Amino acid sequence: MNLEADPTSFLGQRPLSAAPRASGDGASVKDGLLGFELRRSLRTKLLIAFFVIEMLLVSVGVIGLLSLREADQRANQVVGLQQKIEAYRQMQHGALRQLYGVSTALAFPNETTLAGALRQINQFGYDLDRVSFVAKDEVALLDQVREEYARFIAVVSHIVDLIRNGRAAEAKQSELAELGPLADKLERLTNQMVNRAEADMVAGIDASRQTYARSQILVAAVAIASFVLTLVLGHAISRSVIDPVRIIHHGLNRIAAGDFTQRIEVANRDELGELAAHVNSTCEELQQLYRSLEEASRHKSQFLANMSHELRTPLNAILGFSELLLDGIYGDPPQKMRSAIERIQRNGRHLLGLINDVLDLSKIEAGQLRLSLADYSVEELVSGVYISVESLAAEKQLGLRVAVPTGLPPARGDERRLAQALFNLVGNAIKFTDAGEVWIEVEAQKDSYVFSVRDTGPGVDEADQIKIFQEFQQVDNSITKTKAGAGLGLAIVKRIVEMHGGRIWIESRIGHGATFSFLVPARLEQQAMQT
Amino acid sequence: MHTNRRDLLLAGACAASTALFCSVAARLKAEEPNPPPETTTIRLAKNPSICIAPQYVVSDLLNAEGFTNVVYIESDAGVGQTKAIAKGDIDFTLHFSGPLLLEIDRGASITVLAGIHVGCFELFAKEGIRSVADLKGRTVGQQGVGSSPHVFISAMATLVGLDPAKDIEWVTSASVKPIELFAEGKIDAFLGFPPEPQRLRAQNIGHVIVNSALDRPWSQYFCCMLAGTREFVRKNPIATKRVVRAMLRATDLCVSEPALVAQRMVDRGFTPRHDYAVQTLADVPYNRWRQYDPEDTIRFFALRLREARMLKSNPAKIIADAADWRFLNEVRRELGS
Numbered sequence: 001m002n003l004e005a006d007p008t009s010f011l012g013q014r015p016l017s018a019a020p021r022a023s024g025d026g027a028s029v030k031d032g033l034l035g036f037e038l039r040r041s042l043r044t045k046l047l048i049a050f051f052v053i054e055m056l057l058v059s060v061g062v063i064g065l066l067s068l069r070e071a072d073q074r075a076n077q078v079v080g081l082q083q084k085i086e087a088y089r090q091m092q093h094g095a096l097r098q099l100y101g102v103s104t105a106l107a108f109p110n111e112t113t114l115a116g117a118l119r120q121i122n123q124f125g126y127d128l129d130r131v132s133f134v135a136k137d138e139v140a141l142l143d144q145v146r147e148e149y150a151r152f153i154a155v156v157s158h159i160v161d162l163i164r165n166g167r168a169a170e171a172k173q174s175e176l177a178e179l180g181p182l183a184d185k186l187e188r189l190t191n192q193m194v195n196r197a198e199a200d201m202v203a204g205i206d207a208s209r210q211t212y213a214r215s216q217i218l219v220a221a222v223a224i225a226s227f228v229l230t231l232v233l234g235h236a237i238s239r240s241v242i243d244p245v246r247i248i249h250h251g252l253n254r255i256a257a258g259d260f261t262q263r264i265e266v267a268n269r270d271e272l273g274e275l276a277a278h279v280n281s282t283c284e285e286l287q288q289l290y291r292s293l294e295e296a297s298r299h300k301s302q303f304l305a306n307m308s309h310e311l312r313t314p315l316n317a318i319l320g321f322s323e324l325l326l327d328g329i330y331g332d333p334p335q336k337m338r339s340a341i342e343r344i345q346r347n348g349r350h351l352l353g354l355i356n357d358v359l360d361l362s363k364i365e366a367g368q369l370r371l372s373l374a375d376y377s378v379e380e381l382v383s384g385v386y387i388s389v390e391s392l393a394a395e396k397q398l399g400l401r402v403a404v405p406t407g408l409p410p411a412r413g414d415e416r417r418l419a420q421a422l423f424n425l426v427g428n429a430i431k432f433t434d435a436g437e438v439w440i441e442v443e444a445q446k447d448s449y450v451f452s453v454r455d456t457g458p459g460v461d462e463a464d465q466i467k468i469f470q471e472f473q474q475v476d477n478s479i480t481k482t483k484a485g486a487g488l489g490l491a492i493v494k495r496i497v498e499m500h501g502g503r504i505w506i507e508s509r510i511g512h513g514a515t516f517s518f519l520v521p522a523r524l525e526q527q528a529m530q531t
Numbered sequence: 532m533h534t535n536r537r538d539l540l541l542a543g544a545c546a547a548s549t550a551l552f553c554s555v556a557a558r559l560k561a562e563e564p565n566p567p568p569e570t571t572t573i574r575l576a577k578n579p580s581i582c583i584a585p586q587y588v589v590s591d592l593l594n595a596e597g598f599t600n601v602v603y604i605e606s607d608a609g610v611g612q613t614k615a616i617a618k619g620d621i622d623f624t625l626h627f628s629g630p631l632l633l634e635i636d637r638g639a640s641i642t643v644l645a646g647i648h649v650g651c652f653e654l655f656a657k658e659g660i661r662s663v664a665d666l667k668g669r670t671v672g673q674q675g676v677g678s679s680p681h682v683f684i685s686a687m688a689t690l691v692g693l694d695p696a697k698d699i700e701w702v703t704s705a706s707v708k709p710i711e712l713f714a715e716g717k718i719d720a721f722l723g724f725p726p727e728p729q730r731l732r733a734q735n736i737g738h739v740i741v742n743s744a745l746d747r748p749w750s751q752y753f754c755c756m757l758a759g760t761r762e763f764v765r766k767n768p769i770a771t772k773r774v775v776r777a778m779l780r781a782t783d784l785c786v787s788e789p790a791l792v793a794q795r796m797v798d799r800g801f802t803p804r805h806d807y808a809v810q811t812l813a814d815v816p817y818n819r820w821r822q823y824d825p826e827d828t829i830r831f832f833a834l835r836l837r838e839a840r841m842l843k844s845n846p847a848k849i850i851a852d853a854a855d856w857r858f859l860n861e862v863r864r865e866l867g868s
Binding site: 181185187188191192195196198199200202203205206 | 827830834837845848
């Protein structure tokens with residue numbers, strides 16, 4: 001067991017710096033449960049806790065064994081007393097039998113009865129010798145019995161002599177005057193020995209009961225104390241482990257959410273403390289890395305924005321001059337040249353669309369895009385989009401339907417960006433739908449509007465439904481390969497919707513078309529945080 | 532005034548007894564050792580039982596011991612007496628050891644000081660009941676739970692294997708004494724103490740199945756013992772010793788001068804019947820206090836009462852807590868054997 005001076009007490013907690021603890025840390029905090037200090041180690045703590053619990057179990061066992069031993073001793077003592085009582089009772093019985101024998105012999109004196117009486121007296125002497133072996137603690141009383149017994153023998157012998165000498169009257173006189181009281185006393189003395197032994201046994205039984213009761217209380221008290229201490233230890237250990245783990249878990253969640261500012265404060269000086277320190281250290285590195293990435297991303301977005309702007313200027317010139325060429329400002333171009341100019345113009349417009357998308361995305365990522373919040377009419381928003389895409393649908397001979405409830409209250413948001421989002425969705429629907437219809441629908445909910453664009457196109461596989469909202473991601477199949485696109489449209493829609501505090505989703509099955517919906521608050525008072 | 536021969540004899544006896552007591556008292560006065568007792572007042576119990584004759588003739592001897600104020604306080608012969616000494620209403624009493632032990636077991640501050648005499652109880656029963664074992668299922672009269680008859684019969688029943696609480700049907704009457712119930716044939720057995728056995732014998736009612744003065748093992752142990760309040764004994768050791776001495780001298784008088792003691796009891800109003808008093812003094816062995824061991828009496832009755840589940844303490848504890856033989860041993864040496 002590692003027991004040595006250390007600023008952290010057992011199971012105690014104190015804030016730990018992110019860096020590994022310096023060995024010279026002199027701050028002494030004694031808030032441990034047991035008041036002594038330990039080297040930081042979860043294993044040590046657990047070992048100590050289990051050791052303490054085992055010691056308690058051992059102590060309960062030892063107390064139980066000691067109680068059993070004491071009970072056994074008491075039982076042996078009582079058995080010994082019982083044997084003593086038996087011996088005394090035998091002596092008592094012997095004394096009574098002897099007194100009876102003597103009185104019978106003296107009542108009907110002849111040589112046979114007198115000899116028998118003397119024999120019985122000797123037998124009683126044998127009983128006395130046997131009792132002397134048992135009654136070591138009652139020597140004085142036994143000596144008194146012996147003394148009285150000797151006197152008794154002397155008197156009986158004297159009376160027998162008198163009878164044998166024919167002096168019956170004197171013998172009777174002596175019997176009444178001396179033998180009676182002596183026999184009485186002998187009887188009382190033997191009774192006394194029995195009573196003493198019985199009293200000792202009763203006292204022994206009482207002591208045994210008291211020992212049992214005391215043992216019960218002791219074992220119960222130790223068991224309760226062990227139970228309480230085990231609970232306290234278990235609680236302390238679990239607190240020492242679970243609390244830091246929970247703190248670390250919350251810290252990791254914060255880090256995962258991009259919050260690198262808060263430190264994980266774990267008081268332990270054990271492995272968990274080290275883990276927290278390492279997490280803090282890693283967090284700092286991550287924070288630095290994140291800052292670098294942010295900086296790089298900002299630079300990239302700035303570069304893209306600048307580049308888009310710089311690209312658009314000459315591209316607009318190309319588109320403008322090519323349009324002038326087609327309009328015949330510089331004379332009618334030959335048919336071959338017209339065809340080439342039309343290609344230039346078509347590709348130029350496509351390029352401009354791409355550049356605009358990149359520019360928008362860059363602005364959003366660079367945090368430069370700000371919503372212009374104002375009241376707008378949902379009907380007018382949808383109507384504007386319809387007008388923009390009507391010709392595209394007509395070119396592909398697709399039906400274009402609009403379903404907007406009438407009398408909707410004015411909404412608040414960035415109308416232009418929402419129109420852009422809806423336009424992108426409808427444009428995609430028309431682009432990927434070769435036959436059938438495209439529906440533009442609006443549903444008014446409690447505090448929000450849901451804009452949906454439904455088509456009868458090829459649909460989107462479930463595996464691709466998340467991917468398509470990411471930048472430069474498109475469904476990789478034969479259909480998309482034939483359609484132009486950089487995979488930025490849905491990403492921009494998603495960003496615009498999220499800037500409105502809304503969300504976008506798709507419901508689709510391969511071969512059954514697709515429905516793109518986004519929900520935005522009916523009245524947005526403040527731009528949501530960009531994600 | 533007409534004077535007959537009986538009156539003359541009575542007057543002569545009174546004169547003789549007074550002279551005798553005066554001579555004993557005078558001798559005591561002469562041998563009175565210093566210092567004087569801590570108190571000059573002694574309170575003793577007075578009840579209908581006359582086996583405690585020494586208590587009733589001890590006043591002159593107490594006066595000679597330096598107690599100028601000997602007060603007899605009325606109490607019944609049973610539970611009331613043990614309660615009175617437990618409460619400190621009386622200072623000393625002669626009482627059967629059984630009830631004393633019960634009260635000591637309950638925590639009463641009583642100290643047993645000496646054994647006085649043996650065997651004053653006689654168990655009377657109807658025809659057909661020959662032994663204690665025959666009491667099973669029979670009605671037995673008593674003055675109350677914890678009274679001397681109740682305790683004594685319980686001890687006797689336990690010794691022969693009966694459960695006194697279950698096997699005996701106890702009859703307790705507040706209005707009619709057990710002896711009257713027995714005389715009327717309403718109960719099967721009854722334990723009498725003097726002068727009740729003398730009266731029953733005179734009236735030829737029932738027969739004795741146990742005589743504690745003659746029958747073993749009861750005859751081997753004290754019946755009535757001298758007990759005092761523990762506080763009095765602790766505070767007044769000189770007075771206590773003088774009380775013990777006076778009481779044992781009075782007991783000796785019961786042996787040496789029973790007629791005079793009987794007359795004294797009648798004269799002083801402790802009992803109305805001189806003949807019963809004389810019989811009692813002849814029946815009860817007052818000459819055993821020197822030979823018998825009072826501690827063994829306590830031990831014996833404590834064992835029996837514990838067997839009867841009437842006592843919780845063990846004999847050793849009771850002896851340790853509530854027996855003090857120092858005064859007795861000193862008085863024994865002084866009075867000789």
